[in-house]
Amino acid sequence: MDKILRIDMGAANGPEVKETGLGEYAGMGGRAMTSSVVSKEVPPLCHALGAENKLVIAPGLLSGTTGAMSGRISVGCKSPLTGTIKESNAGGQAAQVLARLGYAAIILEGKPANDDLYKVFIDKDGVKISVDNGLKGLGNYKTVEKMKEEFGEKISCISIGQAGEMKLAAASVACTDPELRPTRHAGRGGTGAVMGAKGVKVIVLDDTGMKMRVPKDPEGYKDANKRFVEGLRNHAVTGQGLPAYGTNVLTNVINEAGGYPTYNFKQGRFDGAAKISGETQAETEKARGGVATHGCHRGCVIRCSGIYNDKDGNYLTKQPEYETVWAHGGNCGIDDLDSIAMLDFLDDDIGLDTIEMGATIGVAMDAGLARFGDAQAAIDLLKEVAKGSELGRILGSGAAVTGKVFGVERVPVVKGQALPAYDPRAVQGIGVTYATSTMGADHTAGYAVATNILKVGGDVDPLKPEGQIELSRNLQIATAAIDSTGMCLFIAFALLDQPDTFQALLDMLNSFHGLNMTADDVTELGKKILKTERDFNAEAGFTSKHDRLPRFFTNDALAPHNVTFTVKDEELDRVFNW
Numbered sequence: 001m002d003k004i005l006r007i008d009m010g011a012a013n014g015p016e017v018k019e020t021g022l023g024e025y026a027g028m029g030g031r032a033m034t035s036s037v038v039s040k041e042v043p044p045l046c047h048a049l050g051a052e053n054k055l056v057i058a059p060g061l062l063s064g065t066t067g068a069m070s071g072r073i074s075v076g077c078k079s080p081l082t083g084t085i086k087e088s089n090a091g092g093q094a095a096q097v098l099a100r101l102g103y104a105a106i107i108l109e110g111k112p113a114n115d116d117l118y119k120v121f122i123d124k125d126g127v128k129i130s131v132d133n134g135l136k137g138l139g140n141y142k143t144v145e146k147m148k149e150e151f152g153e154k155i156s157c158i159s160i161g162q163a164g165e166m167k168l169a170a171a172s173v174a175c176t177d178p179e180l181r182p183t184r185h186a187g188r189g190g191t192g193a194v195m196g197a198k199g200v201k202v203i204v205l206d207d208t209g210m211k212m213r214v215p216k217d218p219e220g221y222k223d224a225n226k227r228f229v230e231g232l233r234n235h236a237v238t239g240q241g242l243p244a245y246g247t248n249v250l251t252n253v254i255n256e257a258g259g260y261p262t263y264n265f266k267q268g269r270f271d272g273a274a275k276i277s278g279e280t281q282a283e284t285e286k287a288r289g290g291v292a293t294h295g296c297h298r299g300c301v302i303r304c305s306g307i308y309n310d311k312d313g314n315y316l317t318k319q320p321e322y323e324t325v326w327a328h329g330g331n332c333g334i335d336d337l338d339s340i341a342m343l344d345f346l347d348d349d350i351g352l353d354t355i356e357m358g359a360t361i362g363v364a365m366d367a368g369l370a371r372f373g374d375a376q377a378a379i380d381l382l383k384e385v386a387k388g389s390e391l392g393r394i395l396g397s398g399a400a401v402t403g404k405v406f407g408v409e410r411v412p413v414v415k416g417q418a419l420p421a422y423d424p425r426a427v428q429g430i431g432v433t434y435a436t437s438t439m440g441a442d443h444t445a446g447y448a449v450a451t452n453i454l455k456v457g458g459d460v461d462p463l464k465p466e467g468q469i470e471l472s473r474n475l476q477i478a479t480a481a482i483d484s485t486g487m488c489l490f491i492a493f494a495l496l497d498q499p500d501t502f503q504a505l506l507d508m509l510n511s512f513h514g515l516n517m518t519a520d521d522v523t524e525l526g527k528k529i530l531k532t533e534r535d536f537n538a539e540a541g542f543t544s545k546h547d548r549l550p551r552f553f554t555n556d557a558l559a560p561h562n563v564t565f566t567v568k569d570e571e572l573d574r575v576f577n578w
Ligand code: SF4
Pocket: 069, 091, 092, 294, 295, 296, 297, 300, 301, 302, 303, 304, 305, 488, 489, 490
C-alpha cells in the first residue's frame, strides 16, 4: 500500500491516470486518509457535484493482511446531502483486494465534459478505463453480472446504481461481498452521487497474482491477531449476539427500552416489533435455506451478516441490518419481514442508503403520500426512484428535501441527514452524537447506545442528560481512530469492555507497521481526524448552531417514557472542547 491512484475524469483527452507515492498521506488509512485528502484538496465551498470535489476510496491500515475484521473501506468527499465533509464506510471484499493491489487510495477527480459512463478495471498490470454506455440505467446487481461476464469471477466491484447516475443525494456506493453480490454499501451522505458526477459506473478490482501484505514483525502480528480474535469470541455481543441474530438483535432490545422510533418518530415502541426482530429473522432465514451467520468479507470472525431467501427458498437479499429493518419497518409502521427484505434489495440494487430512504418514506407517509403500514406503497415509492420520475427524484434526494416539498414539520434530520434507528429522547447519548457529529446524524460516529442501553463500556442512564457529553465525545474520538484502521466498528463492543482486546489491536497495528503506538496515541489520532473534519465544516459555513437536533425532539414528549431531549445547547457546544 505504497501508492495512490489518481484518475482525472475531466482531462481534455479523456480520463487520465496518475500513480504517485503517498507523500504527506503516508501512514494514513481509511477515514484518516479520506478526510485528510478532502480537507487538503477540496475547496469547502465547492459544489459537491462539481469538478472541484473529489471522491476518495481508501482501505484501512490493516486491510489486505491476515488480520481479522480488517476489511472496511472508507469512501470520502464533500457530501451532496449534508454539505459537510463525509466519510462513509462499507464492508465487502474491496478493501482487502485494493490493499493487496498496493493502493492506499483511489482518488476520482475532475468531471467529464459529456455524459459518457465509464468503467475502471484495475489488476496487477495496471489500470484500464473505458467508456461503457451499455451500463447506463442498470442496477447494481445487473452491473456486477456484466462485469463477471467480462472479467470472470475473481473480481470485486465498487459500483453505483441508477440513483448514483442521477446524482441523487441519497445515493450509495456499493461493494460486493465474497459471493459477488453488491450488498455492502457506503450508504450515508450521497457518496454515490459524487461517483455518478465523475461519470464512473463501476471500478472492478482483480488481485490475482498479488500476495497478502507482509507485517514488519510476522510472529508478533500472528500472536496479536490470535489474542484479538479470542477477545472477540469471548465477548457476549461479538461472540454470541451478533453472530446468531445479526445487528437486528437490537429490535427487541431498543423497542423494550422505548427508544424505537415508530411512525416517523411519533412514539418509542412498535406493536409489530416481535414480527420483525432478529430472532424471527434468523428463524425465517434458516427455515428457508438461507444463512443466519455470514461474513461480509473474508477474515470477519464476528459474522453478523446473513442471506435472506424468499418464500420459495430463492435468494432475495442479504440479511437486512437492524437500521434497515427499523427504517423500512417500524418507522413506516411495516411489520412484514418479506416486504422489508424486498425494500432492502431495491435499495441495494438502485444504490440508495437504506436509513435515508426509510426515513424519507416515513416523512412521505406523514405527508399522506401513503398510509403507515402499507408495504406495497413503500415498495412502489422506492421503484419511482429507479424510474427517475419527478416523485422518485424528490424521494431520492432524502428526507429533508421530501419534507420541504410536501410541507412536513416533523423531519428527522441533522445537517440534512436522516436520523437512524434510536430515538434521541429515550437514548440521550446518541442524541448528542447525532447533533454534533461532523457527518450529520450518524449513529456510527459515536455509538452511545452501547453504554446507554447495552451497558457496554459502563452505564450511563439513557433518559438523563448527565454524562452524555463525555460519553459521546470519547466514543467519537475512538470511532474516528477505529475507522482509520479499516476494522469493522463492531469490534468496539469487545474493546470497550476488555482492555486485553484493545491491547491486542494496538499490538496488531504496531507489529504490522513497526510502530510503538500507545492508547494515548490512538486518542490523539481520533482527535486529529475530528479536528480536520470540523475545520473543513467551519470553512464550509457550519457553526455550533448546526450542531442541534430538530426542535420536535425538545418540544414533543416521546411515549412510553414521556421524555424530551434535555441535553442543553451549551452542553452540546462542549463536546469538542477537550
Ligand atoms: S461484523 Fe458484520 S459488518 Fe462487520 S465485517 Fe463482519 S459481517 Fe461485516
